[in-house]
Each structure stands twice: as C-alpha cells, then as structure tokens.
Amino acid sequence: LTLRDDRKSFELLQERADVVRRIFRLSTDGVGTYSIVKTLNRDGILPFGRSNGWNESYIEKIVKNRAVLGEYQPHAMIDGKRRPVGDPVQGYYPPVVTEDEFYAAQAARRARATYKGGRKGVELKNLFTHIATCAYCGGPMRMVDKGSGPKGGRYLKCSAGIKGMGCTTKGWRYDDFERSFLYLAREVDLGAVMNAEADDSAARQREERLSALIEKSTSLQLQRERFAELSADPAVGIEFIRSKLAAVGSELVKTNLETESLRAEMDAAESKPALATEDLRQLIEQHGRLAGVEAYDHRVRLAARLRSVVTKMAISTEGDGPRLRQTLAMLEQEDSDPAFADSVRRHIEDVSAKMQRLNPAFLVTFAGGVSRQATVSADDPMEYVSEAVLQPDGSARVNGESYVLFNVRKPKPPGGQ
Ligand SMILES: [Zn+2]
Numbered sequence: 001l002t003l004r005d006d007r008k009s010f011e012l013l014q015e016r017a018d019v020v021r022r023i024f025r026l027s028t029d030g031v032g033t034y035s036i037v038k039t040l041n042r043d044g045i046l047p048f049g050r051s052n053g054w055n056e057s058y059i060e061k062i063v064k065n066r067a068v069l070g071e072y073q074p075h076a077m078i079d080g081k082r083r084p085v086g087d088p089v090q091g092y093y094p095p096v097v098t099e100d101e102f103y104a105a106q107a108a109r110r111a112r113a114t115y116k117g118g119r120k121g122v123e124l125k126n127l128f129t130h131i132a133t134c135a136y137c138g139g140p141m142r143m144v145d146k147g148s149g150p151k152g153g154r155y156l157k158c159s160a161g162i163k164g165m166g167c168t169t170k171g172w173r174y175d176d177f178e179r180s181f182l183y184l185a186r187e188v189d190l191g192a193v194m195n196a197e198a199d200d201s202a203a204r205q206r207e208e209r210l211s212a213l214i215e216k217s218t219s220l221q222l223q224r225e226r227f228a229e230l231s232a233d234p235a236v237g238i239e240f241i242r243s244k245l246a247a248v249g250s251e252l253v254k255t256n257l258e259t260e261s262l263r264a265e266m267d268a269a270e271s272k273p274a275l276a277t278e279d280l281r282q283l284i285e286q287h288g289r290l291a292g293v294e295a296y297d298h299r300v301r302l303a304a305r306l307r308s309v310v311t312k313m314a315i316s317t318e319g320d321g322p323r324l325r326q327t328l329a330m331l332e333q334e335d336s337d338p339a340f341a342d343s344v345r346r347h348i349e350d351v352s353a354k355m356q357r358l359n360p361a362f363l364v365t366f367a368g369g370v371s372r373q374a375t376v377s378a379d380d381p382m383e384y385v386s387e388a389v390l391q392p393d394g395s396a397r398v399n400g401e402s403y404v405l406f407n408v409r410k411p412k413p414p415g416g417q
Pocket of ligand 1: 136
C-alpha cells in the first residue's frame with residue numbers, strides 16, 4: 001500500500017485491493033495458503049513486491065496485516081529489533097476489507113490449522129456428538145477408539161458404560177452405525193414440516209458473523225493483556241495505560257454483548273430448522289465422495305445440519321439385552337431349582353437370539369415429529385431386520401405395512417352439529 005501520488009498508482013492500488021479481497025475470500029472459504037499461491041500464480045496475477053511470483057509467507061503476511069483494515073502501526077528500532085510503538089492509528093489507509101471479513105478469515109485459517117495439526121483420521125469426526133443417547137440410561141453416547149486389531153476401530157458407546165457405571169459396555173462399530181443411520185436418514189421425508197432453504201443463507205451469514213465476533217473478542221483480550229503487561233514498564237504513563245484498558249474493555253463488552261444476542265438469535269432460528277429434505281439428501285450423498293480437508297469440512301456441515309434436524313436419537317447397542325438380563329437376574333433370585341432356572345435362562349436366550357431381540361437398534365425422531373426405528377442385522381449394517389416410520393399424526397408403517405397406532409384428536413369444527 002503506497003501513497004496515491006498520481007492516477008496511475010491509484011489504479012494500481014485498486015487492482016491490489018481487489019487481489020487482497022480475493023485472498024481474504026479464499027481464506028474464509030477454507031482454501032489453504034499453498035492453494036492460494038497456486039491460484040494467483042496460475043491466473044498470472046503480479047505480486048506486489050519485487051519477487052517473481054506469489055509465495056506462502058507473503059500470503060500469510062497479507063492475511064495477518066491489520067493495514068488492510070486501514071490501521072497504521074508505527075514501528076521503531078528497539079534493541080536492534082523492529083517493534084511496534086504506541087497505538088495503531090485507525091483509518092490511516094483506506095480499508096480494503098471490513099472487520100468482519102478480516103476476523104472471518106482469521107477464524108477459518110485457525111480452524112484449518114487445527115485440522116492440519118490434529119491427529120490423523122480426524123476427518124472421521126463423530127457426526128453424532130450431542131445427538132446420540134443411550135436407549136437404556138438416556139446418557140450420551142461417545143466415540144471410543146480401540147486402536148488397530150481385529151476388534152479395534154471406533155465404537156459408539158454409552159458414556160456410563162465406558163465409566164463402568166452400570167450401563168451396557170457393548171459398543172456399536174462407529175462406521176457401521178453411521179452407514180446404517182445415513183442410509184435411513186436419506187429416505188426420510190422432512191418436506192411437509194421443514195420449510196425452505198431460504199433461511200439457509202441467513203444461517204450461514206450468522207455462523208460467519210459469530211466466528212468473526214469470537215475472533216475479535218480473542219484479539220481484544222490479547223490487546224488487554226498486552227496493555228496490562230505494559231503497565232509494569234515505568235517508561236509508560238499509567239494514565240495512558242488506564243485509558244487504553246478502558247477503551248479495550250468497553251469494546252470487549254460490546255463485542256461480547258453482540259455475541260450473546262447473536263447466539264440467542266441462532267438458538268431461536270434453530271428451534272425451527274430450515275432444512276429441505278432434498279438438501280439433507282444431497283449432503284448425505286456428497287458425503288461419500290469427498291476426501292481430505294473437503295471431506296472434513298463437509299462432515300462439519302453435515303453434523304451441524306443433523307443437530308438441527310434430529311431432535312432425539314436413542315441407540316440400543318444390544319437390543320433387549322439389558323432387559324433380558326434383568327429378567328434372568330430376577331429368576332435367579334427366586335428359590336427355584338438351579339437346573340430349572342438354567343434351562344429357562346437358556347430357553348430365553350435362545351428365543352431372543354432367534355427373534356433377533358439382541359440386535360442393535362436405534363430410534364430417531366426428526367424435527368417435525370417423524371420418528372424412525374430400525375433394528376439392524378447383526379451381520380450386515382445395511383440390512384434392517386425391522387424398520388418402522390411413525391408420523392406425528394399417529395399413522396405408522398412397520399416393515400412396509402401401514403398401521404394406525406393412535407389417533408390425534410382433531411378439534412371439532414366450531415358451531416357444527
Ligand atoms: Zn447407557
């Protein structure tokens with residue numbers, strides 16, 4: 001960014017501003033530094049400096065540089081190092097991006113860095129965090145990784161079971177459960193109760209605004225810490241520090257208040273989810289075809305959507321297992337002949353297995369009130385032993401046959417006979 005001494009350099013500035021905005025847009029969309037460099041070089045965009053092409057460190061510099069917000073930070077040589085001195089001057093340059101755009105890009109880059117630095121296989125994020133509950137105790141289900149080996153891999157397990165607090169210790173292989181669930185969710189018709197994708201872009205805007213606010217709040221907190229550190233320096237006037245702290249403090253309060261109200265707005269919007277059936281179906285279908293960072297981003301989106309359309313998910317990892325065990329325990333407590341108790345036990349177990357009562361099953365209720373229940377074959381996660389759909393009006397289809405489980409009473413028409 002240089003002074004506009006003549007018309008030519010002004011035009012150059014406009015061009016550069018466009019490039020800077022493009023870099024910010026790409027960053028916000030989650031494009032990495034390396035890909036941005038490739039894109040700019042491919043499009044033949046000239047770098048700002050004297051170098052032959054764009055490079056990663058230059059992109060980094062631009063995205064972190066507050067000068068794009070119009071700020072000017074005076075520097076001076078202190079102890080042989082170039083250090084910032086005094087306060088940034090706001091509005092020194094014409095701003096190229098807005099504060100929201102600036103912080104949204106920081107947030108996106110941070111999310112990416114977390115992903116890249118995270119452990120391998122993080123793209124297999126649990127889609128059902130905050131959704132899946134244990135059908136037996138109502139507690140949350142967690143994903144546990146049992147490492148490699150024939151019985152290894154990831155499992156969904158009741159958190160009480162994991163902690164040894166009495167609930168089932170039987171897990172459901174995560175990948176199997178996910179496949180079963182997505183297969184079923186793809187078929188669900190949410191159309192009647194869900195409205196329009198129209199709200200979708202508004203939701204996205206709110207999400208971006210929220211991450212920008214969080215980023216801004218973090219940055220303000222850092223500033224506040226820096227000023228607090230400075231107060232130990234006798235060369236800096238205490239009045240100066242005090243006024244700075246007050247300014248940063250009130251800005252922080254403002255930012256946090258806005259964050260709160262935005263969150264409340266998001267909660268209110270989420271209680272009436274705006275997701276068309278087709279939209280969910282597409283998300284699920286695309287999901288299998290992506291890899292790497294894209295797959296990860298997609299899973300994050302899918303998980304967020306599921307949180308807004310699934311109101312209840314109860315998982316029985318061993319079907320009626322716990323209830324049968326309870327029955328058997330009662331049987332043993334009675335003063336009956338041990339041989340007789342044993343034969344009854346064996347009979348019950350045998351019948352239960354034959355009737356697939358110990359198979360894993362799950363019940364999902366979607367926003368709008370449609371519930372689906374599926375019992376999955378023990379050998380094939382894509383095969384249902386039984387499945388049922390229950391509509392909010394009480395009609396149901398069980399294994400393809402229609403039933404009416406209950407009648408929703410319709411209000412009598414007023415004044416009718
Ligand atoms: Zn449990």
